[in-house]
Amino acid sequence: MNQPTLGAFIVSNYYNRPIISWGLVNAAQLDDEDRFPNAGIMSAGQRSLGVAIRAILAEFGWNQFVYAYFTEEDAEKCVTMRNDLQQVVSYFGDIVLAYSIQVTDISNDGMISALKKIQSRGRIIVTCMKDGIGLRRKWVLAAEEAGMIGDDYVYIFSDIKSKGYYVPLLGGGERPAWIPSSGSDENDTRALKAFKKSIFVCDMMGQGSIAANYTVFGEEVIARMKEAPYFCTEDCEGKNYTVAATYSGQLHDAVYAYGTSLDRMFKAGQMANYRNASAFMRYFPQSFVGMSGNVNINDKGTRNPTLFLLSLDESGNNTLRATIYVENMSATYSPLYTDEGVMWSSRKGNVRPNDVPLCGFTGTGCPKSFVEEYLVWVIVAVVVLSLAIIAAGLGIYFSIKARREEINRQNQLWQIPFIHLHQINSKQKSKEHSVRSLQSGTSTMSSRTTVSFKTETRNFLFFSLQREADYEPVVAKKHAYRPRLDDERCAFMRTLRTLDHDNLNRFIGLCLDGPQMLSVWRFCSRGSMADVILKATIQMDNFFIYSLIKDIVQGLVFLHGSIVGCHGMLTSKCCLIDDRWQVKISNYGLKDIRSPEMYEKKDLLWSAPELLRAEDIKGTKEGDVYSLGIICAELITRKSVFNMEDRKEDPEEIIYLLKKGGMKSPRPDLDYDHTIEINPALLHLIRDCFTERPSERPSIDTVRSQLRGMNSSRNDNLMDHVFNMLESYASSLEEEVSERTKELVEEKKKSDVLLYRMLPKTVADKLKLGQTVEPETFEQVTIFFSDVVQFTTLASKCTPLQVVNLLNDLYTIFDGIIEKHDVYKVETIGDGYLCVSGLPHRNGNEHVRQIALMSLAFLSSLEFFRIPHLPSERINLRIGMNCGSVVAGVVGLTMPRFCLFGDAVNTASRMESNGKPGKIHLSAEANRLLTETVGGFATESRGEVIIKGKGVMETFWLLGPNHAIRPMSSRKPVVKPKKIEELHRQETLKSDELLSD
Structure with a gap:
């Protein structure tokens, strides 16, 4: 229902006509006030369900969870919920979505396989599925068979169109979720026991807590269908027409809200504007008691829903435990119990489970006791060499302590406190001038850019890092995910920080305590290679291009031989240039915390075709060589990647063609300025780098050796070469500056003549001096x-x-x-x-x-x-x-x-x-x-x-x-x-x- 409703909203917004949605409409897009400012929504959205789930997790102190969803019969609903749930937890930042899995195989073995993957990642499992085919029953039975129905597991079933553990039947009535549609079998008891380990979040199908009124309303709907103007008598007979539609109450409330708005407009004398959505929504009712419960409308025209938390009591009854009132991105959790223990009555001691077991997800996290570790040695020491063993024990103790202190010290080096990152005011202080000064000045801009001139971008922030009494300019890359930093990852971060090479940008550390996780890198004053190419601030000759390519290759050679292995997302934006015109590769080594959502389509134009097909953002060495070829093409042609400014295709089309492959797979044109002498062997090497098959690409060592052969006669330093170019350029500017200075003096004389006629000379001279x-x-x-x-x-x-x-x-x-x-x-x-x-x-x-x-x-x-x-x-x-x-x-x-x-x-x-x-x-x-x-x-x-x-x-x-x-x-x-x-x-x-x- 989301796509048709979205289309209707677009049309109504275009023509400024009132529209009120109801029923199974739950896309978060419909709640976009900027896009649909004059629309009314009577149903609870998936985002509201996500906000409610987050409130439940926060209420019970669960800081991480797993999301498992099925796309069987209703793919859109659960995918939408996944996106909305991710958006909600990212908005608050206090709860982590540790793992998300789509269960595509709904057989018992397929579900057990999915559960085994979940077992090593979480204990609080939020699920989304359509229960028309008994998926929830199959799911809990598979969990029971996999040994995952214990006291430390909690399954949170979530659904907008649901009445909890009872499934509505066609023609009226309900059946328990643990009994299949085909009738009872031997697994009903197992399923009921498993369902008692779960909780359920739903909207009670729009009926809220007024079930009695809704029943009377439903009977009246069926009766009135047989009267005017429908006269549905013979066609509305039979099993399918004994119960009102699920969301008929919401339809009633939508019509009631519409009628109320018209009544208010009539009383206000505004009926001439009843089709004007902007005028209509000003008279839209804010709250009333409807057939779908208490209706509260926010200032966006969207209903603030009330969701319900259910669980099964010891007798298997559908029991309401709490209500969650959702308003925008906040939720109010109102328990209906006085003792939380009733929520966990099926568990030992009526104790709430933890989101992370004491011994970790794999059960290996519990430290061994000293007695278990050293019992034999203690006995031997007491009997044989007690003094020697005591001395050895003390030595071991201090050694471990010293090692741990050293590890903690090194961890503190790469863990950057957010308070040490200082925002820089980009407004530079200029020389103080009198407001009455008529004096003019000149200014010059260098090709170097200080960090104070940089502003926040989609992926980067710019700071000054406090190091004791010194401040170092740094750039911080944003990351969407906050992975748990175990010992292995901490050890990798310590090693990553120690990597040092002339052509690698130094990794300073991670900022973990800020509003968003940041990786902090050294700032390079001349920006990225992409900036240098697009700005064309300096003329590049063949030696200049060769030196830049050589720097990138040297950096990749070191990177491929280090613990990092490969870069994975190498682009010309990652190749930074310092004030000595030396290329430094940045943003390497953080493959496990990369987020695909943080990359635009244009950022993927450097990725190898095989990585695009596999949607692999971790990368390979062969993929780095392909990216190197794309960057070299940018340098030679002095144009952006794939020359996007002059192409008809957009980045998505090019990526599609790259994934498709074949003879017509696009590659950058090597159409360079022929006033620059480019070695033909370099052009062949570049084409070899971005060949389709990874096995046919040269290794980075081969690329380095071939580059050496192309320029064996020159060993000049690029900085010296740049100085020679600038010296020649400066000499040509000297004469022009002299001429301009003479012109300036003449113009100044004329302006002084006019000024002295307007003001006394002494006064004018003071103003000129500021x-x-x-x-x-x-x-x-x-x-x-x-x-x-x-x-x-x-x-x-x-x-x-x-x-x-x-x-x-x-x-x-x-x-x-x-x-x-x-x-x-x-x-x-x-x-x-x-x-x-x-x-x-x-x-x-x-x-x-x-x-x-x-x-x-x-x-x-x-x-x-x-x-x-x-x-x-x-x-x-x-x-x-x-x-x-x-x-x-x-x-x-x-x-x-x-x-x-x-x-x-x-x-x-x-x-x-x-x-x-x-x-x-x-x-x-x-x-x-x-x-x-x-x-x-x-x-x-x-x-x-x-x-x-x-x-x-x-x-x-x-x-x-x-x-x-x-x-x-x-x-x-x-x-x-x-x-x-x-x-x-x-x-x-x-x-x-x-x-x-």
């Missing part, structure tokens, strides 16, 4: 404000472009006047003009003189200014001046401005706004400094004026220098500037000249 420009207080400055009189009226007679040209012409004249005075132009806002003197360079009291002279020059320049498109119009200014204290600083990050703050600025603005056309309005402070402190200027009191925000103030008019004062009717400009056209032309030429410099 220094923070702190706000500064200036005790005495003079602020200037001007405004074009009736500018709004004038602008209404112009187009926007004419207004821009008008202001540009006018301000060009003003900018030229400013350059002749010690004045800094702060900003222009429309027709407003703001200047200041006395900052950022302090000039004593000279600031008031400079502003006064500049103001007079501004008014004088207007005599010669004409508007080209309005020749009859004249420009007039209203000017205000004030002296006082201000605070100046850089404001903003984008387009930073040098701004002024203080009451003196506001007063200057009020002087301008309360002034008169063609006159310079002074505050009392500005008049005092100008006439009493500086002198040389004539002013005239305007009298007391009401100033907004200031009250009544006495203000003054600036008349001009003392020597230039004439009657107002005959007054001439003090400064007569050049004609406007000439001044504008000079300013333009000056700006262009600065930019060109």
Whole structure:
């Protein structure tokens, strides 16, 4: 039912239509909220069954178990359960699925054979099978015959569609599972005794704990089938139509939930959206009592099922022992017994079995007592040489103790505590820059990569390993399984850690106490050979390629002659390159903890065809030679494995063709760049390496000897060769760097010209150096404000472009006047003009003189200014001046401005706004400094004026220098500037000249 339901879910999700599943639908795929966000599920899934089983194992303190499943009649169910069960135990990580076996031979001998395999791997056996053909009875009888129905064995039967130890019969009624469908026989008593050694997890076929109500409901279903609208009378007679369908209660609850949602939508006025799944699910009921028990719906729209734990009591009755309420990946185990001993009443002492026997699965794990081991010698020692034997005994004791301490010490070397693996922050600290800095810098990237730049991948993590006071960069490979580390495996790990060769990446150890088991290896800064090939960061010639191949071969020669035997999964990703361009083979020696699920299809493109057919991930020496040929092809062609970027086939298709074999079995093309001189003998050797038959491939020693013959005249070191290449490359770059540096200097000059026009030079220089420009207080400055009189009226007679040209012409004249005075132009806002003197360079009291002279020059320049498109119009200014204290600083990050703050600025603005056309309005402070402190200027009191925000103030008019004062009717400009056209032309030429410099 899973595949049809999955198809229906896909269609309903595509069209956004409501869908509610019920019955024997249990695939975990249907519970994928991201894939099916608007679906309702009324049945318990296999994952829920897996979560319940895990809760039972945790409740009884069982840390490992075996899963045995049958695919007879219903292959999909048990395979799905296996995957879901593996996912659940991997999610929690506290319980290990030690062994999984598919029982394909359902004969008595076949089952006994499967049980014998289980015997050496576990005592808690979870089973999945369809009982329509009496498999459970055959299974327990086979276990009894195999001697595996003892007090230390527990069989956990699991099934969604089941009522425990009683099998429903067609037409109603039930029969015990220990009685075959053909009738009682002589083995019924044996089967019942064996079943008492088991427990059962099921959903009671959706009937839960309301069996009485369900019976009445079933009778009503049968009765109503004969009424409208079905009128099933004659066709619904007979044995098959006396009992309602198994999951009719769930169908009732699904229809009830659908009707409840519609009712809620109707009351909410949302019936127009009743076919909209997203709107529909917002009104989906969360809980109610249905015909299949208490219905609790989670926020995914999936029912949180309640599963039941059953066992047989001493009389063989189906007894409910506990309920397990499952919600997502958590389960609540609720026992219905007060004494756990009733669960194990068929066992000696009513004691719960252990998941691992005291003496191990084979019975050989119990240590011998000292008396048993040394009884004869003790007797002889007492009689003959008591003192000598005591001395020998002490010697043996200390020798064993020292050996054990040494073993423990060596074990600690390869067992890496997780707290010693430090995560590295990939965000590198850059040089500190001011947020206002306009300075730019350059950076370079090396072909080497530090571990801090590496990020977590699907199979690898990157750490810094703490070794006393030092830290070593390492790479950690993830592993899905956590095997038990017995003495043999620990001894192998100790040996593996001691393997040392120039072309092997050093194995550091295993991390066993982290969230996931990790194998830790030394980090190589230049990455894998696959990275070097794809990035093409360095040009490879024939000697470069030969050296890399030679390193791989040398590493394989050592590996094949060591305790490891072979690599098994050799790829260009496993061939790492250190900072000396030396190849080091990694990820070797851990064949028994490899997980097929951790490898993508693309990772298998290096595997030999015979290994792909056998699904062998442990590998052979011949398989390593085949993988070597594939890697050599990558090096020569400078392309990825099988040149996947340019092929039409995907990795699965290529693997299929490799498994199929034959004349058309694919192999990498050796189409290399002919500018590189490749020895033809090397091409022949590569083709020999990936031949179809393993027996026809050369051994790794043969490959090494043939490689030596191809390059007998050269013994250069690859690092020296790389240095020579880099030296040649560096010399060619030197001239280019010099040219670029000149261009950079020229561009910098241009940018400085523009910058000095935007900000004071001292301020701009600080920002360029990355220094923070702190706000500064200036005790005495003079602020200037001007405004074009009736500018709004004038602008209404112009187009926007004419207004821009008008202001540009006018301000060009003003900018030229400013350059002749010690004045800094702060900003222009429309027709407003703001200047200041006395900052950022302090000039004593000279600031008031400079502003006064500049103001007079501004008014004088207007005599010669004409508007080209309005020749009859004249420009007039209203000017205000004030002296006082201000605070100046850089404001903003984008387009930073040098701004002024203080009451003196506001007063200057009020002087301008309360002034008169063609006159310079002074505050009392500005008049005092100008006439009493500086002198040389004539002013005239305007009298007391009401100033907004200031009250009544006495203000003054600036008349001009003392020597230039004439009657107002005959007054001439003090400064007569050049004609406007000439001044504008000079300013333009000056700006262009600065930019060109």
